[in-house]
Amino acid sequence: MMKMKFKNLLILIILIGIVLSSFSATPKRVILFMIDGLHTEAPSKLNMSVFNSLIKEGTYIEKSYMLLPHHTTVGDYSEYNSCSFPNPVLHEGTVFLRPENRYLQEVFSPARQTVFVVNTAAYRSISRGFTTSVMDPSLTDKQVVEQAKNLLKEQDPVFMRVHLQTPGDNGSSLFFSATPDKPYYRDIFGKDSPYVEAVEEADRLLGQFISFLKEQGKWESTVLIVTSDHGQSKIGWHPLFDEDSWTTPLVFVGPGIAKGRVLPYFEHTDLALTIVMLLDCKAPNNDGGSGNAVEAIMQDQDSRQYHPVEYVKTLNQQIKEFNILRARMIIASQTDIYFSNRIAALENENLTPEPFYHQDRITDWYKAGSIEHLTEANEKILQQMRKELDK
16 A cells, blocks of 8 residues: 555656646747847857857757848838838748738737837837837947846846847948958958957847846746847848848757757748747738748757758749849840840730749739749749740
């Protein structure tokens, strides 16, 4: 009888341990910490000791792909978006951008608190639904982090985005303003580069922010995601057709997240879906352009089974090639009027049942029904253009 009681007690203790372990692995909050314009090589080339320490503590993706960072002024995109493609795509979790779509923060608000702190007004169109939003261009990156820390003392947000804008701004000013006599002219990693200075400062601030979370007893219940909204060209800024603009590092750290894991590929389209998965909520949108919740970041998942289809990378490459082929056809039309007709036929949908889904048609992408069909339709037109130019 004593043995039976002891055995039952042992089983009860094990079950309680399993329940408590499961509970501790569920985060109370997700914080998205963004270093604007972060180049994929920054962690290896610069003094980013904090970011690199997180790689060992969590799951790392060297190149996460986002939709090319373009802000079209053609069509109605600019009527309801104040920032480039990657930001609304991130918050909507889909490449099918429509005014009626919900944002990630609206999944939680107003029932639960959400916070966005950034030192620019450029993201005002994606601030809808945050219970607290600070968008003050006069703030330094350090002041952004201080604001975030103060809000975490006063509130208990389930989702928070902290965005440091200076690295991206410095990268842009380097391209537009640096003169040939500067050692960092057309080289963001050059000596005395203001971009390097801003990124390394952002990494120090990230360290201070993590220390604050630990001091406040919030670290063990927080999933921290560190990344950027877009990448950075090596000559500065984020030009449309430079692949360095489409990729940025990404790391997940926190309860339930696998440690020391490296994934081969990720799409920023998946961020919203992965965040709601972590917080056990529904996706903000569910359509043919939506991303996926990436379970491979979790410690209880076998990442060897993770073989994602590279939709965003493929789409970006298609858009780049379309613009190059179109430019070649325009040049060819100077000596052969045939190409003028072919370009007009492509633009007027006379050759295919639907148009090429390029960057200026982004608000029509949803008409494709799915991102699979969208990329298939694009490939058919690219094949025609290649064939025409190879004649």
